[in-house]
Structure formats: C-alpha cells, structure tokens
Amino acid sequence: MTRVTVWNEYRHERNQAEIQQVYPHGIHMAIKEGLDPYFDVRTATLDEPEHGLSEDVLARTDVLTWWGHLAHEEVADDVVDRVQRRVLEGMGLVVLHSGHMSKIFRRLMGTTCDLKWREDGLPERIWVVNPGHPVADDLPLWIDLPQEEMYGEVFDIPDPEELVFISWFAGGEVFRSGAGFYRGRGRIFYFRPGHEAFPTYYRSEIRTVLRNAVRWAAPGSGPAPKFGWSAPIASASADSQG
Amino acid sequence: MTRVTVWNEYRHERNQAEIQQVYPHGIHMAIKEGLDPYFDVRTATLDEPEHGLSEDVLARTDVLTWWGHLAHEEVADDVVDRVQRRVLEGMGLVVLHSGHMSKIFRRLMGTTCDLKWREDGLPERIWVVNPGHPVADDLPLWIDLPQEEMYGEVFDIPDPEELVFISWFAGGEVFRSGAGFYRGRGRIFYFRPGHEAFPTYYRSEIRTVLRNAVRWAAPGSGPAPKFGWSAPIASASADSQG
Amino acid sequence: MTRVTVWNEYRHERNQAEIQQVYPHGIHMAIKEGLDPYFDVRTATLDEPEHGLSEDVLARTDVLTWWGHLAHEEVADDVVDRVQRRVLEGMGLVVLHSGHMSKIFRRLMGTTCDLKWREDGLPERIWVVNPGHPVADDLPLWIDLPQEEMYGEVFDIPDPEELVFISWFAGGEVFRSGAGFYRGRGRIFYFRPGHEAFPTYYRSEIRTVLRNAVRWAAPGSGPAPKFGWSAPIASASADSQG
Amino acid sequence: MTRVTVWNEYRHERNQAEIQQVYPHGIHMAIKEGLDPYFDVRTATLDEPEHGLSEDVLARTDVLTWWGHLAHEEVADDVVDRVQRRVLEGMGLVVLHSGHMSKIFRRLMGTTCDLKWREDGLPERIWVVNPGHPVADDLPLWIDLPQEEMYGEVFDIPDPEELVFISWFAGGEVFRSGAGFYRGRGRIFYFRPGHEAFPTYYRSEIRTVLRNAVRWAAPGSGPAPKFGWSAPIASASADSQG
Numbered sequence: 001m002t003r004v005t006v007w008n009e010y011r012h013e014r015n016q017a018e019i020q021q022v023y024p025h026g027i028h029m030a031i032k033e034g035l036d037p038y039f040d041v042r043t044a045t046l047d048e049p050e051h052g053l054s055e056d057v058l059a060r061t062d063v064l065t066w067w068g069h070l071a072h073e074e075v076a077d078d079v080v081d082r083v084q085r086r087v088l089e090g091m092g093l094v095v096l097h098s099g100h101m102s103k104i105f106r107r108l109m110g111t112t113c114d115l116k117w118r119e120d121g122l123p124e125r126i127w128v129v130n131p132g133h134p135v136a137d138d139l140p141l142w143i144d145l146p147q148e149e150m151y152g153e154v155f156d157i158p159d160p161e162e163l164v165f166i167s168w169f170a171g172g173e174v175f176r177s178g179a180g181f182y183r184g185r186g187r188i189f190y191f192r193p194g195h196e197a198f199p200t201y202y203r204s205e206i207r208t209v210l211r212n213a214v215r216w217a218a219p220g221s222g223p224a225p226k227f228g229w230s231a232p233i234a235s236a237s238a239d240s241q242g
Numbered sequence: 243m244t245r246v247t248v249w250n251e252y253r254h255e256r257n258q259a260e261i262q263q264v265y266p267h268g269i270h271m272a273i274k275e276g277l278d279p280y281f282d283v284r285t286a287t288l289d290e291p292e293h294g295l296s297e298d299v300l301a302r303t304d305v306l307t308w309w310g311h312l313a314h315e316e317v318a319d320d321v322v323d324r325v326q327r328r329v330l331e332g333m334g335l336v337v338l339h340s341g342h343m344s345k346i347f348r349r350l351m352g353t354t355c356d357l358k359w360r361e362d363g364l365p366e367r368i369w370v371v372n373p374g375h376p377v378a379d380d381l382p383l384w385i386d387l388p389q390e391e392m393y394g395e396v397f398d399i400p401d402p403e404e405l406v407f408i409s410w411f412a413g414g415e416v417f418r419s420g421a422g423f424y425r426g427r428g429r430i431f432y433f434r435p436g437h438e439a440f441p442t443y444y445r446s447e448i449r450t451v452l453r454n455a456v457r458w459a460a461p462g463s464g465p466a467p468k469f470g471w472s473a474p475i476a477s478a479s480a481d482s483q484g
Numbered sequence: 485m486t487r488v489t490v491w492n493e494y495r496h497e498r499n500q501a502e503i504q505q506v507y508p509h510g511i512h513m514a515i516k517e518g519l520d521p522y523f524d525v526r527t528a529t530l531d532e533p534e535h536g537l538s539e540d541v542l543a544r545t546d547v548l549t550w551w552g553h554l555a556h557e558e559v560a561d562d563v564v565d566r567v568q569r570r571v572l573e574g575m576g577l578v579v580l581h582s583g584h585m586s587k588i589f590r591r592l593m594g595t596t597c598d599l600k601w602r603e604d605g606l607p608e609r610i611w612v613v614n615p616g617h618p619v620a621d622d623l624p625l626w627i628d629l630p631q632e633e634m635y636g637e638v639f640d641i642p643d644p645e646e647l648v649f650i651s652w653f654a655g656g657e658v659f660r661s662g663a664g665f666y667r668g669r670g671r672i673f674y675f676r677p678g679h680e681a682f683p684t685y686y687r688s689e690i691r692t693v694l695r696n697a698v699r700w701a702a703p704g705s706g707p708a709p710k711f712g713w714s715a716p717i718a719s720a721s722a723d724s725q726g
Numbered sequence: 727m728t729r730v731t732v733w734n735e736y737r738h739e740r741n742q743a744e745i746q747q748v749y750p751h752g753i754h755m756a757i758k759e760g761l762d763p764y765f766d767v768r769t770a771t772l773d774e775p776e777h778g779l780s781e782d783v784l785a786r787t788d789v790l791t792w793w794g795h796l797a798h799e800e801v802a803d804d805v806v807d808r809v810q811r812r813v814l815e816g817m818g819l820v821v822l823h824s825g826h827m828s829k830i831f832r833r834l835m836g837t838t839c840d841l842k843w844r845e846d847g848l849p850e851r852i853w854v855v856n857p858g859h860p861v862a863d864d865l866p867l868w869i870d871l872p873q874e875e876m877y878g879e880v881f882d883i884p885d886p887e888e889l890v891f892i893s894w895f896a897g898g899e900v901f902r903s904g905a906g907f908y909r910g911r912g913r914i915f916y917f918r919p920g921h922e923a924f925p926t927y928y929r930s931e932i933r934t935v936l937r938n939a940v941r942w943a944a945p946g947s948g949p950a951p952k953f954g955w956s957a958p959i960a961s962a963s964a965d966s967q968g
Binding site for chain 4: 084088107108109110111112114115116117118120150152154156158159161171172173181182183184225226227228229230231232233
C-alpha cells in the first residue's frame with residue numbers, strides 16, 4: 001500500500017478564526033480524509049521538529065503532498081535538500097495550490113514558479129485537456145468550483161511533461177492547473193486549487209484528483225542510475241547487468 | 243485483467259525455414275508466452291478473416307501489440323481505420339520492431355516513420371534513459387542483445403512524449419528504441435528490437451519490457467470527450483458535469 | 485525572403501453576403517495584407533486547378549498557411565499527399581482556425597483534431613503562456629478579441645511540442661489556441677482565431693502572430709535524412725559525412 | 727548583433743602543460759574564434775573579479791556560454807543567482823561539456839545533472855535526431871570526433887523540450903548530447919563534447935553547432951510576465967494591453 005505523507009504549513013487554520021471554521025483540524029486532515037483508506041496516510045506540519053520530515057519519515061514515504069503559503073521561508077534548507085534528494089531518488093511529490101512558491105517546488109523546477117493572483121472568490125472551472133492521462137481517471141470533462149482564488153498565466157514553470165488540466169476563471173484568466181513532471185526517478189504533480197478560505201479539499205472531485213495524482217506519482221521499480229567514473233563494459237555481446 | 247491481443251503478420255515463420263526454426267509457432271506465440279499469465283491474452287494474424295481484428299475483437303481488446311514486416315500493404319484500410327479509432331478512444335497499442343512502417347503506426351504518427359537499417363546481426367545495447375518511467379520497471383540500466391538488426395537515426399517520428407530507451411549498435415549507430423505517445427485517449431508504445439531471425443522475444447528482459455509497455459498502455463477511466471456544437475454551461479458556479 | 489503561399493477555401497466570402505462584407509476580397513487577401521511586405525506572398529484557393537497547389541507552387545513555397553471550413557472533403561487526396569510530403573521535407577505549415585479539421589492537419593496529427601464549438605460571438609482572450617517563444621515576439625501578455633466563435637477543450641491533438649497561447653472564452657471554456665509541432669523536417673503552427681464572420685485577420689496583434697508563426701515555421705538548413713539500407717560507416721574515427 | 731559572453735573556468739589551460747598545448751590561449755579563446763565574426767563576442771573567466779560576470783556585463787549579454795570543470799564550487803552563489811535571474815528574464819545560456827555539473831546548470835534544471843563518464847579518448851559519433859531543428863542547420867547527419875571523453879546515460883536532467891543530438895561512443899554508451907530547454911523567457915542549450923584534452927572546439931562542425939546554439943538561444947521580444955496581485959481586467963471586450 002502506497003505510503004503517503006501529507007505535509008501542511010498549518011498556520012492559517014490556527015491563527016485565523018475564519019479559516020479555522022473552514023478547516024477546523026487543518027488542511028492536512030481534510031486532505032488525509034480524502035486519501036484514506038486508499039493509502040497508508042500520515043501527516044506532518046511545519047512546526048513539528050524537522051517540520052515532521054525527518055530522514056526516517058521520508059525514507060518511509062512513497063508520496064509526499066505539500067501545502068504551504070505564508071511561511072515558505074521558514075522551511076529549513078536542509079529539509080528542502082532532503083526532500084529534493086528523495087524526489088530524485090523516486091519519491092513522488094504532489095504540490096498543491098500556494099505550494100507553487102515553496103522552496104522545494106522552486107528548487108525542483110529551477111524557475112521562479114511565480115504567477116498572478118487575485119483573491120476574488122469567483123468561480124473556477126477546471127477543464128480536462130488530456131482525458132487519457134491517469135490523473136483524469138474517473139473525472140468528468142470539467143470540474144466547477146463555486147469559489148476560489150484566481151491564479152493566472154504566465155505561470156513561470158518549465159513546460160510540464162504532461163498537461164492534464166487548464167483552469168478558466170470568471171474574471172478572465174486561464175491557468176495550467178494540473179501538470180506532471182518527471183525529475184530524476186521521481187514524479188511531481190502540481191494541482192492548483194485549494195485556497196485556505198474555501199472548502200475545496202472536501203469536494204469529491206478534488207479528492208479524486210488527489211488520489212489519482214498520488215497513484216501516478218508513486219515510485220516505480222526502475223533501475224537506480226550509477227553516476228561517476230564507469231568501467232568499460234566487458235563486451236557488447238555479454239549478458240546485460242544492472 | 244487487462245485483455246491483450248497480440249497481432250502478428252505471421253508470414254516469415256511459415257515461409258522461411260530458418261525463421262521457422264527460431265519461432266516455430268510464430269512470433270505471436272513467443273510474445274504471448276511472455277505476457278501469460280499476467281494478462282488475458284489472445285492472438286490474431288494477417289491471414290485470418292479481417293486479419294483477426296473484427297469490431298468485436300477490438301471491442302474486447304484493452305491493448306493491441308503489433309508485429310508486421312513484409313506485408314504492411316496487405317492490411318486492409320478499413321481495419322486500419324478501426325484500430326485507429328479504437329486507439330483514439332483509449333485502447334493501448336504496442337508497436338514492435340518493423341511495425342514502425344505499418345499503416346497503423348504511420349497513420350497515428352502522421353510522419354513517414356522511416357529509418358535506416360542494416361541486417362548485420364551485430365550486438366545491440368538498449369540503455370534506459372528515464373529510469374523513473376513505468377516501462378523501465380524491474381529492468382537493469384541496460385539490456386544487451388547479442389545479435390540484432392540495426393536501426394539508425396533519423397527515425398522520422400514526432401518527438402515522443404516519453405523517451406525511455408536509446409539503443410547503441412556495434413556498427414556505430416544510435417536509435418530512440420523505446421518511445422511513448424499519447425494520442426486521443428490512447429497510449430502508444432514503440433519498442434524497437436525483435437528481428438525475426440533472432441530469438442529476441444524469448445529473452446527475459448525483453449519480456450519484462452513488453453509487460454511494462456502493456457501495463458502502461460492499458461486504458462484509463464478518464465472522461466470521453468464530447469465534440470461538436472456545445473451548449474453554454476448553465477452557470478460557472480453550478481456543480482460540474484461530465 | 486521567405487516565400488509564403490496563403491491558401492483559402494474561399495467559399496463563404498463568395499456565397500454569403502454577410503461574410504463578403506467582412507472579407508470582400510477573401511480571407512486570403514486579408515491574411516496576405518498582413519504578411520506583405522515582410523515576405524514574398526502569393527495566394528491559392530480551393531477552386532483553382534489543383535487547388536492552386538501544384539508541385540511547382542509547393543516547390544517554391546517555404547511556408548503554407550491554411551484556412552478551410554466547409555469543404556475540407558473537396559480537397560483532393562493527392563494534393564494532401566503532396567502537402568504532407570513537402571511538410572515532412574521541411575516546408576512550414578500554419579493552420580488557421582477551422583483548418584483544424586482539414587485533411588492535411590488531421591493527416592499530420594494522426595488524431596481526429598476535433599473540438600467543441602459554439603458560434604456565439606462573445607469575447608475571446610488569448611493569453612501568452614510561453615513569453616520566451618518566438619511566436620510571442622512583440623505581443624502583449626494577452627490579446628482581446630471582442631467577438632469570436634468559441635472553441636473548447638478537449639482539443640484532440642497530440643500534445644504540442646510548444647504551447648504558446650491558451651484562450652479564455654466568456655462562455656466558460658478554455659482552448660490551447662497556439663501550438664507548435666515538429667514533424668519530419670517541417671514545423672507546423674496551429675493558431676485558433678479567425679471565424680469568417682468577424683474581422684479578426686485585420687487586427688494588428690493577430691497579424692503579428694501570423695508573421696511570427698511564418699518566421700518560426702520557415703525551413704531550416706538541417707541535413708536531409710537518408711532512409712533504408714545503410715552501409716557500415718568506414719570508421720568511427722573518420723571525418724563526418726552528410 | 728547578438729552579444730555573446732564566453733565564460734571559461736580557465737584553470738586546466740594554465741595549470742597543466744598538456745592542456746596548454748591544446749588550448750594555449752584557453753578554451754574560451756578557441757570558442758570565441760569560432761563565434762567571431764558572426765556575433766559581438768567577449769570573454770570572462772573564473773579568476774576575474776565577480777568571475778567577469780558583473781551585473782553590467784550580464785546586462786549587456788544576450789547569450790552566455792559556459793565551460794567549467796574543476797572549480798564549480800568556487801563560483802560564488804550570488805553570481806549564480808544573477809545568471810539564473812538573467813536567464814529567466816530572457817538571456818540565452820549555452821552549457822558546454824563538463825558544465826553539466828556547474829552550479830548554474832544544476833540550479834536551472836533542478837536535478838543532479840550527473841552522468842557516467844570515462845576519459846578513454848575513444849571516438850564519439852554525434853547523430854542528428856531532429857534535422858528540422860535550428861541547431862542542426864548546415865550540419866551533416868552525423869559528426870565524428872576521433873577522440874573524446876565518454877559521457878553515458880543515465881543523464882539526470884529533465885526531459886529536454888528539444889532533443890537534437892544523441893552521441894554514440896565506441897566503448898558502448900549513448901548520451902543525449904544536444905538538448906534545448908525553455909526556462910522563464912530564456913532558452914538553454916546543452917552541448918556535450920569539449921573535453922579539455924582534445925582539440926574539439928577547433929573543429930568546423932563543432933563551431934557550426936555553437937553558432938547555431940547561440941542563434942537559437944538569443945533572446946526574443948516576447949512580453950515580460952507580471953507576477954503578484956493582479957487587478958481585474960476592465961472588460962473582456964476591451965482592447966488588449968501588455
């Protein structure tokens with residue numbers, strides 16, 4: 001069973017009464033609820049020691065999901081190093097909403113990951129543009145969210161290997177809102193919605209996307225690369241070796 | 243259980259004694275043997291009625307594998323139409339070796355799919371270049387084939403969405419030998435080795451690749467697109483509909 | 485100077501008075517006007533002999549632009565073959581609006597190229613999503629069109645190598661409206677707007693896009709592939725040969 | 727005229743007599759010689775103040791080429807920050823050979839950029855796999871280098887947007903040796919050959935590749951993204967604004 005660690009900054013929900021009303025146990029618990037019982041799910045938050053992401057926890061994590069917003073800069077660089085290394089080794093990473101500006105996502109993308117935004121609470125419509133992609137499994141052709149924050153292009157990311165969703169916003173913007181990336185042996189999926197002020201992570205279709213993204217990002221069993229000086233291979237006709 | 247139809251031209255093995263020795267029951271049976279018992283596998287060949295690919299057979303096929311060489315032009319256009327339609331609807335397609343010049347592969351690619359070749363029986367070494375890709379599962383970093391036909395670049399295909407293998411040939415050429423494509427709701431994987439004169443499809447690692455490719459190409463459960471005139475959607479804040 | 489042939493079906497403008505008012509000399513003349521004097525531009529239309537696309541014309545064409553709508557099926561297959569061959573040899577192709585269902589575009593894509601549409605005359609906003617792409621040169625971050633036909637996802641094309649524009653429609657849809665493809669030695673650009681009932685091709689920013697697309701699609705001087713049986717190369721240490 | 731800054735670590739050539747014999751004036755001067763007089767070329771080296779890459783120099787650089795090997799860690803982080811920012815703003819970057827492990831390339835890729843290698847001085851053959859790509863202009867179908875260092879897959883980079891070359895090595899390896907990336911508004915090209923012990927940068931075909939790569943990576947004139955809070959756009963039917 002795929003082991004998932006749901007990471008959350010967990011500040012809004014403790015510090016702002018109106019957010020607490022939406023997510024009384026934290027965004028991570030709402031996300032966890034949508035992943036149980038399909039996966040073996042634990043949670044981790046910023047204010048735990050090592051942000052809850054010790055070497056040991058990461059070693060036992062197949063897919064990490066990431067929600068952060070206010071406190072990206074408080075995430076310790078050595079934890080970011082550790083997560084990056086694990087992703088390149090094969091751990092899946094699902095980056096959510098304002099996690100686009102997290103240290104770990106910017107580190108793995110190499111770009112600013114910036115975008116334009118407006119907290120207007122108008123509708124968002126998420127269109128499936130690649131219906132054959134595993135992250136589109138069991139979804140309708142579009143998902144309507146009655147209220148969300150707007151994110152607009154230009155979204156400063158590398159061209160994703162796999163573009164699954166594009167969002168339409170009532171205010172006139174569009175956004176590549178579901179995007180898959182291969183990095184090292186790991187897979188990364190970015191999924192846009194999830195502003196803290198709206199109950200997005202309780203919605204059934206959003207939970208379907210999260211489950212699909214976790215399944216898609218789960219590690220495979222391909223060979224571990226060997227880097228550095230490499231001896232000649234005895235003979236091209238020899239049997240293969242890993 | 244994924245339902246696989248293994249299609250084979252099945253001429254070399256009946257008409258040439260030296261090929262019959264390598265594949266006495268046909269290439270399709272050697273491929274089938276490697277897929278059993280992981281999948282529900284049937285076979286179909288060129289000289290059966292409708293080439294063994296009736297509407298009914300295709301309707302009950304999740305993934306079709308294709309090996310052809312001498313007789314591409316004998317494949318009826320209406321069968322090609324039918325297979326193309328099914329792929330765009332979601333059926334997986336695994337195209338093998340000389341199948342690169344089949345009508346169905348050229349139809350789906352839109353290019354000539356041509357390449358350079360030399361039947362020299364020298365070694366081929368297949369390198370994994372994307373070890374995080376599902377088709378690389380359970381493989382070593384490279385696979386050595388002691389004798390194969392050479393295929394060399396330029397391989398006139400669209401840039402694959404997912405490049406998994408690159409081959410090295412003892413004579414001095416390279417080739418993109420494992421390539422994944424999304425088309426419509428279907429997934430297509432091209433895998434290079436498998437010249438009829440060499441026992442390639444009996445090899446354990448090649449069989450692992452074929453199983454991986456079938457799993458990767460198996461249909462998902464994403465939404466079926468609706469094309470043509472489209473009514474306005476009642477309200478952006480309405481619940482989503484498929 | 486890049487030689488451009490602007491191809492137009494040229495039926496709406498002759499048969500429908502209200503379209504004639506918008507494009508009295510045909511859509512092709514409006515497009516040509518936007519490309520002169522940057523390029524050496526000629527036009528060709530469906531009802532000319534060989535649709536104006538003789539071997540000789542194509543041999544002297546660097547980039548072909550294509551607008552068609554009602555009469556895709558009237559385009560002769562041998563002309564489609566000829567255009568496809570020329571594109572794979574290196575001729576650029578810029579496919580416009582309803583040309584998405586042309587025989588030549590579907591042939592080169594291998595998919596249905598279908599989409600959803602609604603002729604509602606509401607606004608379209610075209611967003612640049614890759615501001616570093618040559619087709620975005622000299623453009624603003626978005627282009628507003630006060631009235632256009634709606635095209636909506638799913639757009640059944642292969643994932644484009646280069647996605648430059650995404651459109652927002654007032655009715656609630658999105659569309660990948662500027663997409664570049666490499667096929668053979670040729671480059672293909674699809675650009676969405678241009679419904680016959682609206683004066684889209686007179687607009688300055690649209691003309692900038694068309695000029696950029698022609699420049700991007702213009703043939704390079706890379707080597708012509710050699711296909712088929714290939715002799716061993718004398719020595720890996722020999723000087724290279726083309 | 728495109729302004730190019732050729733950056734070189736410039737240590738091997740000063741500290742090792744046998745390298746000095748190959749590149750008596752430094753690798754940068756051999757590269758510069760191949761770019762003059764097509765571009766406005768200057769050079770910069772590690773041991774200059776700010777490594778020769780002051781804000782002012784970068785502001786006047788359209789394309790930066792990068793060769794480093796022994797002293798990647800000596801490059802100051804603030805200079806790396808500065809170069810990254812300029813690339814994302816639109817400056818082209820051409821990364822050469824052992825520059826794959828430079829801080830700037832790893833920063834922009836987000837992966838380890840590691841690979842396997844062997845300094846065996848055996849032949850390399852570079853195959854064009856995308857003959858329609860601008861970086862393949864005026865090249866033969868392959869380039870033979872009589873002696874080079876071997877680099878082998880797995881090359882731990884993101885899947886390049888544009889794969890132009892694949893190398894074959896006499897010892898049995900392959901490598902994606904010419905790869906284009908879009909990042910922000912900038913374009914990055916990685917080109918493999920150029921071990922300091924061999925006179926690779928004097929070769930005519932290698933110089934053609936470098937010129938093509940510089941032309942391809944030169945900045946465009948697309949719009950600068952605006953990030954952060956964004957006011958609603960007055961009306962979808964208003965004229966567009968940048």
